[in-house]
Amino acid sequence: MKHTTTGKPISGFSVKGKMLMLLFAFLFLSLSNIFATHFRYGLVTATRLSETATTVTYRLNVSLAWRLTVAPSSAAFAISGGNSGSVNVTLSNVTDPSGNWTNSSGTANVTLNKTATLTKIEFAGCCKISTLANNHDLNWDVYTVINTGAPGGSPVSTLPAIINMPINATAATYTIPASDPDAGSTLTYGVPSFTGNLAGESNPSGFSVNSTIGQITFNTVGKVVGAQYNAMVTVTDNNGNQIMLDFMINMVGPSNPPVFDYTVTPTNGAIFNVIAGQNISFTIKATDSDAGSTVSFSVSGLPAYITTANFSSAALPATGNPAQTVFSWTPAPAQIGSTVVLNFIATDNVGVQSSTSITIRIAAEPAPVFIAPTPTQNSIRQILTGSPFTDIIRAQSSLGSNVSIAFATGIPAGAALS
The missing domain is CATH 2.60.40.60 (Cadherins)
Incomplete structure (x- = not known):
């Protein structure tokens, strides 16, 4: 069957085709605007x-x-x-x-x-x-x-x-x-x-x-x-x-905004340098001076490895006047090198907010250090041939971790570590 169109062609398109194209363009622009x-x-x-x-x-x-x-x-x-x-x-x-x-x-x-x-x-x-x-x-x-x-x-x-x-x-x-x-x-x-x-x-x-x-x-x-x-x-x-x-x-x-109690809350912008394996803990407290007001705590910036379980009020936001919560967290070795910015937001029942932020930087445990009576570095010992020689080498970790000691360049002939 031969297909025909009605209407006089205009620039290669029929009037009906032109109208359909205009309608499509209008719908496209309208939908684009809605979703954009x-x-x-x-x-x-x-x-x-x-x-x-x-x-x-x-x-x-x-x-x-x-x-x-x-x-x-x-x-x-x-x-x-x-x-x-x-x-x-x-x-x-x-x-x-x-x-x-x-x-x-x-x-x-x-x-x-x-x-x-x-x-x-x-x-x-x-x-x-x-x-x-x-x-x-x-x-x-x-x-x-x-x-x-x-x-x-x-x-x-x-x-x-x-x-x-x-x-x-x-x-x-x-x-x-x-x-x-x-x-x-x-x-x-x-x-x-x-x-x-x-x-x-x-x-x-x-x-x-x-x-x-x-x-x-x-x-x-x-x-x-x-x-x-x-x-x-x-x-x-x-x-x-x-x-x-x-x-x-x-x-x-x-409304008067809530006020953080910095006698117990770390100062705004405080930075904590924490070693993986060490616990960090601090209190966040805020009050509101308006009669009948309540303060609600929330926090933004929680990475996946910190949850509401790290707060004393697990079901944040904590609410009251004063409102108070305690944050406690022990970073794992996987978080070494990370920086966490916790933004605590105190909101009153009108919706007025105050915020305070705390930065936590996670570092690796420092290397052990040699302590006395270990001989000083590059010291020289004079040893008589044929006579036994004993020296004490002692090292410790700043976190109390176990420390092992070994010869860096191999054990000299006849020498041993106890």
Whole structure:
């Protein structure tokens, strides 16, 4: 049977065909817009794993948040600057405990050439959720900048996807929880340049960040409860390694924020250097001055090997006024070289929050040391031939572990260790 179409052809297509194509295009654009406006939060950090004379291998650590049910299964990061190429990160997606969004996380190793030019690794796309008061339906650009020619890796952070701030405050504050795994590093806080993929975007009016301590300040006078704003903050170490935090600020009712009791709680930003096999334990306590208020504890930044079982109140969040919990953990040898940033968040019953962060660096047990009466290094003993000679060699571990002693270059003829 001969197939015919009705309508006068236009540029090789019938009117009916043209209408179908336009309808398809409209549906495609509509569906694209629905599924594209879903980005909520992003962070990627780089952990230095190993190196050769000319290359460095890093582990990328990716944390993202999306509208429910639309999180991707992977993220393709582009590499530019001192290196080029791409790396794909497979993502594991779980629903946030709040039930309101999906959290994605994943890791991937990448080997880069050592170079004096900074390398940027970024995952960009469109679009941020459409309900934001600023930057809605615009691009995201999750990136880290790495100095492959310098020691160490990037800073790290455990800022949650959404933080709460009270309305009608001329200077509502929140401290960015960040640290650097590299000993001796200093951090500087700032904002991105808002060029390239972020062109046309900005932090909300009245938003600023202290470059030294990482405290953000936001004038929320005139804001309404439930409004959500997009904010972006950079954290850079003294070698030029940088991360960028893209997060949301949720407006809640006016209230005095909870206050951490630093007579028992470690100071904000405290760093603990812990040896694998040693236990670390500390108390976290917060109160709220508002009559009838309660304080609820939660924590972000828990790696897979730390769970709520490491807290005295296993079913976090711990609630009360004061609210208190005790953290206790003994790192295993598998965690040697890791840096954990625990961000403790105290929330009152209105939703106003305070946070305090603690960094834990896990190191290997120090080598045993020789102690008296062991002869000093390079000492010379004069021994009479034919006469027995005895010397005492003693060593100990700083953790009390068993220590074995052996000849490094072989036992001399006729010598023995008891």
